[in-house]
Amino acid sequence: xxxxxxxxxxxxxxxxxxxxxxxxxxxxxxxxxxxxxxxxxxxxxxxxxxxxxxxxxxxxxxxxxxxxxxxxxxxxxxxxxxxxxxxxxxxxxxxxxxxxxxxxxxxxxxxxxxxxxxxxxxxxxxxxxxxxxxxxxxxxxxxxxxxxxxxxxxxxxxxxxxxxxxxxxxxxxxxxxxxxxxxxxxxxxxxxxxxxxxxxxxxxxxxxxxxxxxxxxxxxxxxxxxxxxxxxxxxxxxxxxxxxxxxxxxxxxxxxxxxxxxxxxxxxxxxxxxxxxxxxxxxxxxxxxxxxxxxxxxxxxxxxxxxxxxxxxxxxxxxxxxxxxxxxxxxxxxxxxxxxxxxxxxxxxxxxxxxxxxxxxxxxxxxxxxxxxxxxxxxxxxxxxxxxxxxxxxxxxxxxxxxxxxxxxxxxxxxxxxxxxxxxxxxxxxxxxxxxxxxxxxxxxxxxxxxxxxxxxxxxxxxxxxxxxxxxxxxxx
Amino acid sequence: xxxxxxxxxxxxxxxxxxxxxxxxxxxxxxxxxxxxxxxxxxxxxxxxxxxxxxxxxxxxxxxxxxxxxxxxxxxxxxxxxxxxxxxxxxxxxxxxxxxxxxxxxxxxxxxxxxxxxxxxxxxxxxxxxxxxxxxxxxxxxxxxxxxxxxxxxxxxxxxxxxxxxxxxxxxxxxxxxxxxxxxxxxxxxxxxxxxxxxxxxxxxxxxxxxxxxxxxxxxxxxxxxxxxxxxxxxxxxxxxxxxxxxxxxxxxxxxxxxxxxxxxxxxxxxxxxxxxxxxxxxxxxxxxxxxxxxxxxxxxxxxxxxxxxxxxxxxxxxxxxxxxxxxxxxxxxxxxxxxxxxxxxxxxxxxxxxxxxxxxxxxxxxxxxxxxxxxxxxxxxxxx
Numbered sequence: 001x002x003x004x005x006x007x008x009x010x011x012x013x014x015x016x017x018x019x020x021x022x023x024x025x026x027x028x029x030x031x032x033x034x035x036x037x038x039x040x041x042x043x044x045x046x047x048x049x050x051x052x053x054x055x056x057x058x059x060x061x062x063x064x065x066x067x068x069x070x071x072x073x074x075x076x077x078x079x080x081x082x083x084x085x086x087x088x089x090x091x092x093x094x095x096x097x098x099x100x101x102x103x104x105x106x107x108x109x110x111x112x113x114x115x116x117x118x119x120x121x122x123x124x125x126x127x128x129x130x131x132x133x134x135x136x137x138x139x140x141x142x143x144x145x146x147x148x149x150x151x152x153x154x155x156x157x158x159x160x161x162x163x164x165x166x167x168x169x170x171x172x173x174x175x176x177x178x179x180x181x182x183x184x185x186x187x188x189x190x191x192x193x194x195x196x197x198x199x200x201x202x203x204x205x206x207x208x209x210x211x212x213x214x215x216x217x218x219x220x221x222x223x224x225x226x227x228x229x230x231x232x233x234x235x236x237x238x239x240x241x242x243x244x245x246x247x248x249x250x251x252x253x254x255x256x257x258x259x260x261x262x263x264x265x266x267x268x269x270x271x272x273x274x275x276x277x278x279x280x281x282x283x284x285x286x287x288x289x290x291x292x293x294x295x296x297x298x299x300x301x302x303x304x305x306x307x308x309x310x311x312x313x314x315x316x317x318x319x320x321x322x323x324x325x326x327x328x329x330x331x332x333x334x335x336x337x338x339x340x341x342x343x344x345x346x347x348x349x350x351x352x353x354x355x356x357x358x359x360x361x362x363x364x365x366x367x368x369x370x371x372x373x374x375x376x377x378x379x380x381x382x383x384x385x386x387x388x389x390x391x392x393x394x395x396x397x398x399x400x401x402x403x404x405x406x407x408x409x410x411x412x413x414x415x416x417x418x419x420x421x422x423x424x425x426x427x428x429x430x431x432x433x434x435x436x437x438x439x440x441x442x443x444x445x446x447x448x449x450x451x452x453x454x455x456x457x458x459x460x461x462x463x464x465x466x467x468x469x470x471x472x473x474x475x476x477x
Numbered sequence: 478x479x480x481x482x483x484x485x486x487x488x489x490x491x492x493x494x495x496x497x498x499x500x501x502x503x504x505x506x507x508x509x510x511x512x513x514x515x516x517x518x519x520x521x522x523x524x525x526x527x528x529x530x531x532x533x534x535x536x537x538x539x540x541x542x543x544x545x546x547x548x549x550x551x552x553x554x555x556x557x558x559x560x561x562x563x564x565x566x567x568x569x570x571x572x573x574x575x576x577x578x579x580x581x582x583x584x585x586x587x588x589x590x591x592x593x594x595x596x597x598x599x600x601x602x603x604x605x606x607x608x609x610x611x612x613x614x615x616x617x618x619x620x621x622x623x624x625x626x627x628x629x630x631x632x633x634x635x636x637x638x639x640x641x642x643x644x645x646x647x648x649x650x651x652x653x654x655x656x657x658x659x660x661x662x663x664x665x666x667x668x669x670x671x672x673x674x675x676x677x678x679x680x681x682x683x684x685x686x687x688x689x690x691x692x693x694x695x696x697x698x699x700x701x702x703x704x705x706x707x708x709x710x711x712x713x714x715x716x717x718x719x720x721x722x723x724x725x726x727x728x729x730x731x732x733x734x735x736x737x738x739x740x741x742x743x744x745x746x747x748x749x750x751x752x753x754x755x756x757x758x759x760x761x762x763x764x765x766x767x768x769x770x771x772x773x774x775x776x777x778x779x780x781x782x783x784x785x786x787x788x789x790x791x792x793x794x795x796x797x798x799x800x801x802x803x804x805x806x807x808x809x810x811x812x813x814x815x816x817x818x819x820x821x822x823x824x825x826x827x828x829x830x831x832x833x834x835x836x837x838x839x840x841x842x843x844x845x846x847x848x849x850x851x852x853x854x855x856x857x858x859x860x861x
């Protein structure tokens with residue numbers, strides 16, 4: 001089902017031309033500009049493939065980071081349908097375990113790779129990457145930016161709520177609007193933007209760097225630069241419980257993508273697992289989209305979200321159960337029910353406290369982990385930092401990693417949120433412009449100092465303490 | 478605590494060191510220790526292309542490999558590790574011109590005379606074995622159904638487990654810094670974790686073997702070259718059963734692993750060098766060449782790429798034997814990309830050489846002193 005009315009977003013204006021795709025031979029209506037898995041969801045299709053053992057699987061991350069949405073598209077298996085856009089007449093089929101090679105006997109006509117050159121290559125077009133691109137350009141560097149998603153803005157494009165902080169950090173502006181503003185500014189500053197383009201490797205090339213990428217699943221692109229900024233964000237964590245792979249168990253971000261980016265109703269009744277900011281904001285966004293939230297469960301004894309967010313959803317009648325967790329999802333081929341229970345002091349479910357809810361969606365908002373795969377491939381030194389939610393690469397106060405000329409910013413340098421991602425992006429962008437010899441040293445140093453102060457200030461509250469401890473561990477001094 | 482005195486010290490925890498330790502222990506040798514500077518298999522074994530073939534162009538390698546295949550086929554059962562199993566899925570060399578066919582006809586005749594059932598087959602027959610092949614330019618193929626592959630991870634794990642049960646001591650993260658010699662005989666090894674006395678030392682350090690030799694003033698040409706490999710996302714099992722080889726397409730070799738992923742590489746090499754950083758050039762050329770051989774592979778994503786060493790000698794044959802200048806010192810290194818497949822025969826030969834002073838296998842072909850004498854062998858077919 002599609003959302004026709006929404007208090008913040010006008011989807012009728014956003015949707016592209018109507019097209020028809022074929023799911024297992026059956027015509028499905030879709031809109032240009034939306035990915036396959038999202039269009040299938042709108043048509044009520046939850047099962048996207050079956051594992052070799054016959055377990056159904058559906059959407060999970062909706063940003064191309066997990067492998068839960070792999071399908072056969074026009075005969076080609078293992079296509080990430082959550083970030084592959086629909087095309088009129090496209091044939092989409094479910095996969096069953098490992099697929100045979102497609103029947104294709106024509107050797108490829110080999111073309112030389114598309115060649116892109118810039119001083120600074122930015123990987124990731126979210127808040128950190130966009131801001132890094134803007135700042136590097138502002139300080140005199142030429143910039144090319146690539147992102148594997150079809151839209152710029154990263155996770156900002158799904159944030160319908162207003163941000164906190166200082167005015168210059170977009171306080172009071174909704175995330176979706178911030179995404180538009182900074183995407184526009186990046187374009188105005190001449191950042192060369194490549195969407196639907198997945199970076200697959202970072203290689204040294206003489207004194208410079210080569211980022212290799214694949215555009216629209218088929219075309220090889222070489223990005224030749226002098227510095228690289230990796231701002232690849234994060235991916236959703238999964239927790240263990242019975243049937244956690246049942247279609248309808250979605251990452252919180254996937255649900256936001258469905259309803260806030262593409263105007264698709266994620267479901268009718270939702271149980272949210274995790275009462276951090278993501279879980280609680282999601283509850284409010286679901287209400288905005290006309291979806292019933294039956295409860296939010298949180299294993300910790302306290303709600304992790306900002307007080308104002310939590311108070312708001314409680315006022316609207318959504319119960320938050322602390323010291324509770326999900327025991328299992330139930331249903332045939334898709335989520336029909338979810339069972340929760342209270343936890344004792346040793347994190348064990350207390351018998352007799354089980355509650356069953358009729359829901360069609362279980363939303364997991366149990367945290368994120370940094371996406372450092374490319375940095376790891378490039379050989380940057382990584383360490384596990386609990387406070388930053390996983391393995392992160394070491395970096396200095398200019399966001400430069402242990403490899404000269406490779407910088408990191410945003411969630412891929414440790415899980416925080418969009419405001420700090422933008423600040424880190426600024427730092428990395430200025431530092432990269434300085435590294436490639438384009439920035440005015442004095443201006444660059446001054447502005448970096450100011451950004452560092454802003455970061456420090458933003459992290460000075462109780463919520464920033466954890467990050468500060470983490471940053472201590474990861475920082476090269 | 479590391480033992481301060483052993484009977485046999487083996488340098489290198491790759492397939493050669495492990496397998497030789499096994500053959501020695503099986504023959505009743507006690508007090509064997511292996512020294513590996515990183516973790517077992519980390520040198521070349523875990524980076525190899527997994528292929529095991531008898532289709533060589535010379536008598537010695539064919540004999541060694543025929544025996545090795547027999548041993549690879551029974552090792553798992555012998556050590557109570559049934560997961561360790563050679564898959565006899567064959568090797569298929571695609572041939573594109575008459576000259577190539579002529580050469581392979583000769584090789585096949587030689588192989589047949591040693592009991593290896595290889596044959597020249599038509600392009601259509603090749604496509605029956607691998608239905609996804611593009612045979613538009615293939616004119617024939619050399620095929621041997623008793624060649625195949627084995628999983629190096631399972632092999633190393635199986636052997637290491639067995640060795641521990643047999644009382645062999647495996648010292649990982651223990652680097653041998655030098656071999657100590659006294660009065661023309663081996664005295665032991667100096668490691669990063671202390672000195673060890675031993676009357677017999679086997680240098681099975683492959684790419685690193687030369688470093689230790691040079692410290693003793695022994696000059697046997699073994700140089701490290703960077704080769705690379707890739708693995709793809711899994712596809713349905715059984716789609717590409719044999720190792721498929723095409724010299725025309727970049728010297729490519731590829732096959733399917735037990736998990737369904739395609740593994741392989743091309744001949745592109747760099748060196749001599751100690752740098753094994755993966756290169757873009759390799760990734761691009763693998764993509765190009767693999768999809769010329771099996772066009773549908775253009776739709777299959779590469780998920781891993783890695784580098785490793787071919788420890789190469791001038792004729793691409795290993796240097797195996799006793800070192801004459803130093804009593805008790807043995808060498809089995811410089812495998813030029815064939816160490817994994819040859820390991821069972823090399824190990825057996827080396828064990829016999831150490832214990833009895835001679836082996837029935839044609840080890841003399843790999844005589845380390847042939848380079849010094851200027852008696853290079855015909856270059857071994859260096860592929861997969």
